Amino acid sequence: DIQLTQSPSFLSASVGDRVTITCRASQGISSYLAWFQQKPGKAPKLLIYAASTLQSGVPSRFSGSGSGTEFTLTISSLQPEDFATYYCQQLNSYPLTFGGGTKVEIK
Amino acid sequence: QITLKESGPTLVKPTQTLTLTCTFSGFSLSTSGVSVGWIRQPPGKALEWLALVYWDDDKRYSPSLKSRLTITKDTSKNQVVLTMTKMDPVDTATYYCAHRHYDILTGSVYFDYWGQGTLVTVSS
Numbered sequence: 001d002i003q004l005t006q007s008p009s010f011l012s013a014s015v016g017d018r019v020t021i022t023c024r025a026s027q028g029i030s031s032y033l034a035w036f037q038q039k040p041g042k043a044p045k046l047l048i049y050a051a052s053t054l055q056s057g058v059p060s061r062f063s064g065s066g067s068g069t070e071f072t073l074t075i076s077s078l079q080p081e082d083f084a085t086y087y088c089q090q091l092n093s094y095p096l097t098f099g100g101g102t103k104v105e106i107k
Numbered sequence: 108q109i110t111l112k113e114s115g116p117t118l119v120k121p122t123q124t125l126t127l128t129c130t131f132s133g134f135s136l137s138t139s140g141v142s143v144g145w146i147r148q149p150p151g152k153a154l155e156w157l158a159l160v161y162w163d164d165d166k167r168y169s170p171s172l173k174s175r176l177t178i179t180k181d182t183s184k185n186q187v188v189l190t191m192t193k194m195d196p197v198d199t200a201t202y203y204c205a206h207r208h209y210d211i212l213t214g215s216v217y218f219d220y221w222g223q224g225t226l227v228t229v230s231s
Contacts, residue, residue, distance in 0.1 A: 034217045034218070036154075038154075042223075043203055043221040043223055043224050044203075045221075046217060049216075049219075050217070055217075055219065087154055089154070089156075089218070091216045091217060094167045095168075095170055096156040096159070098156065100153050101153050101154075
């Protein structure tokens with residue numbers, strides 16, 4: 001199985017901050033990586049797919065980069081509605097796996 | 108517009124079998140490239156992929172749960188059913204179904220539409 005390690009697991013930030021979350025894969029997954037945002041009691045929302053492609057309707061302050069084993073999700077200027085938990089997911093091979101999540105909280 | 112909705116019992120007893128139904132609209136599971144998956148999330152924990160069924164009835168399962176899971180599709184009813192045997196309290200979670208998109212031009216794959224989820228509690 002491909003393990004995905006997200007860091008940090010918890011992040012405290014202020015509105016307007018630039019935030020970067022890292023997802024490391026235990027083996028190469030090309031660009032088969034997606035990022036999700038999840039708010040309490042809600043289903044995950046797709047932000048980024050193919051490592052760097054912004055899903056339709058997602059604000060441009062979100063961006064993704066990386067390939068192979070190291071990936072990043074960046075929020076260029078954190079907004080109040082961005083406080084949530086973020087997950088990466090690899091779709092390179094079965095079993096599909098998710099990272100452990102990064103909770104972004106208000107400082 | 109694609110929508111998915113999970114349904115099934117909210118409470119099951121240990122050792123029982125759980126049956127969940129995902130009813131969807133806006134796409135057909137008989138269309139080449141289309142697939143639907145199940146993902147769960149225990150309270151306060153991370154997401155865990157469980158199973159996926161393709162348009163051609165090919166199926167994939169999480170190896171750790173494969174012996175307990177069965178995924179089936181009913182194309183005429185626009186439904187995907189997941190059964191999980193020998194339920195245990197550790198299986199308490201919110202269960203989601205999701206549409207897996209496949210872009211034939213780029214090869215990109217991703218879960219773009221999710222149901223609202225259904226919380227299943229395992230307790231005697």
